[in-house]
Amino acid sequence: xxxxxxxxxxxxxxxxxxxxxxxxxxxxxxxxxxxxxxxxxxxxxxxxxxxxxxxxxxxxxxxxxxxxxxxxxxxxxxxxxxxxxxxxxxxxxxxxxxxxxxxxxxxxxxxxxxxxxxxxxxxxxxxxxxxxxxxxxxxxxxxxxxxxxxxxxxxxxxxxxxxxxxxxxxxxxxxxxxxxxxxxxxxxxxxxxxxxxxxxxxxxxxxxxxxxxxxxxxxxxxxxxxxxxxxxxxxxxxxxxxxxxxxxxxxxxxxxxxxxxxxxxxxxxxxxxxxxxxxxxxxxxxxxxxxxxxxxxxxxxx
Numbered sequence: 001x002x003x004x005x006x007x008x009x010x011x012x013x014x015x016x017x018x019x020x021x022x023x024x025x026x027x028x029x030x031x032x033x034x035x036x037x038x039x040x041x042x043x044x045x046x047x048x049x050x051x052x053x054x055x056x057x058x059x060x061x062x063x064x065x066x067x068x069x070x071x072x073x074x075x076x077x078x079x080x081x082x083x084x085x086x087x088x089x090x091x092x093x094x095x096x097x098x099x100x101x102x103x104x105x106x107x108x109x110x111x112x113x114x115x116x117x118x119x120x121x122x123x124x125x126x127x128x129x130x131x132x133x134x135x136x137x138x139x140x141x142x143x144x145x146x147x148x149x150x151x152x153x154x155x156x157x158x159x160x161x162x163x164x165x166x167x168x169x170x171x172x173x174x175x176x177x178x179x180x181x182x183x184x185x186x187x188x189x190x191x192x193x194x195x196x197x198x199x200x201x202x203x204x205x206x207x208x209x210x211x212x213x214x215x216x217x218x219x220x221x222x223x224x225x226x227x228x229x230x231x232x233x234x235x236x237x238x239x240x241x242x243x244x245x246x247x248x249x250x251x252x253x254x255x256x257x258x259x260x261x262x263x264x265x266x267x268x269x270x271x272x273x274x275x276x277x278x279x280x281x282x283x284x285x286x287x288x289x290x291x292x293x294x295x296x297x298x299x300x301x302x
Contacts, residue, residue, distance in 0.1 A: 004044075005077075008070060010037035011049060015067055016139055019057045078285070092121035095287035098135050099144040101227040103274055104128040106249045107144065107160035115294050122287045130227045131198045135278070141288045142278035146271070156275040159295055165270050167248035167255070168205070168263040174240040175261055181243075184214045184267055191221035191242035193233045198226075205245050207267040214267075218243070 010023075014034055017023035024031040042049050049063035059067060099108065104126055112124055127140060135143040144159060168187075181187055184207040195203040202223065205216045221242045224233045230246065237244040238259055248268065254260040262268075276295060278288060 004037075004040070007037040007041040007044075009074065010034045011041050011063075012067065012070060012074060013139070014038060014050065014057060015059050015063065090121050091119060091286035091290045093285065093287040094123045094125060095142075095285075095291055096125040096127065096140045097142055097144065098127045098129065098138055098140040100130055100274075101128050101230060102247055102250070103144040103160070106247060107274060111159070111295070111298065114298075115291060118294065119287075119290050122290060128227065129198075141285055142276055142291070144274050144276055146274055153280060154277040155280045156277045157292060157295055158273065158299060159276040160273050161249070162273045163270050164273055165248040165268045166206070166245050167251050167265075167268055168207075168243055168245045169237060169251050169255060169260040170243045170263055171238055171240040171259070172261045174242060175263070177240075181264055184216050184264060187216055187218045187243060187264075190218065192218035193222045193224070193236055193242050193244040194218070194220040195226040195230070195233065196223050203245070206269050207264065208269045209267045213269075 010029075010033075013023040013029075014020055017025075020031040020034050020038075023029070023034055038050060047062045048060050049066060051058045051060055097108075108126065112126075116122070116124060127138070135141070147156070174191075178190060179186075181190065184205070187205070197203070202217070202220070203226070205218065207214045207216065222233065222236050224230065230250075233244055234246070234251070234254070236242070238254065243263055248255075251260060255262060276292070278284070278292070284292070
């Protein structure tokens with residue numbers, strides 16, 4: 001029994017994406033071409049691999065078994081072929097990164113343009129989302145996350161600032177009207193702007209001073225989805241809606257310009273910076289290997 005490698009890759013792409021249209025969008029193929037490839041593979045194998053409805057595409061039991069064996073095998077094939085890339089004068093290919101919005105805003109602008117200038121034959125694709133996903137299952141080469149959210153079987157490489165702070169701020173006009181908090185518990189009496197994680201949980205504000213650590217769950221005047229709606233929250237804070245907590249680096253231009261005023265600055269918590277993480281496999285794709293080496297050189301990591 002022989003199955004075409006391209007058909008196997010098409011099946012895996014559709015299964016990963018959860019649909020033909022999404023797989024076509026991600027991979028730059030046509031949905032009809034992917035559908036035909038999967039039908040051809042099912043006919044060759046004599047078994048249905050995907051259950052299709054108008055709303056979803058879900059692997060059958062046979063499809064799940066094939067994915068379990070096929071996914072690592074095809075990655076080894078891709079890695080083996082990518083070894084040839086090492087013999088080029090300059091690495092080529094696509095580097096796809098899954099990152100939180102904060103990294104896309106605060107970390108990557110100081111890295112990606114210089115990396116693309118150094119490696120003009122590499123294309124970089126950034127997927128910004130807040131959910132902690134399996135980067136491999138999502139079709140990405142690597143991700144950026146914070147240390148408490150790293151998977152144990154991944155290699156982690158420091159990227160960007162090594163320490164960061166969350167800053168509480170409000171518009172001066174708001175604080176003139178409602179008073180300036182002197183202790184984190186005072187925030188329970190204030191109008192606040194909160195974020196909601198993809199899981200549905202609301203943000204809990206943490207503050208620290210010396211050995212003291214406090215977790216505050218303030219009342220929300222406005223709730224925004226963490227990620228794409230953060231700019232709305234910043235604009236609301238600028239307009240005087242209430243107190244807001246976000247990365248200090250994100251808010252710093254507004255603080256320095258006097259548009260936002262620090263709140264409880266001596267209580268702002270520090271935390272370790274983000275990491276680039278990727279599978280600890282033997283064959284690392286050339287674009288990712290070039291990116292890792294670039295980050296190490298920038299950070300002077302041996």
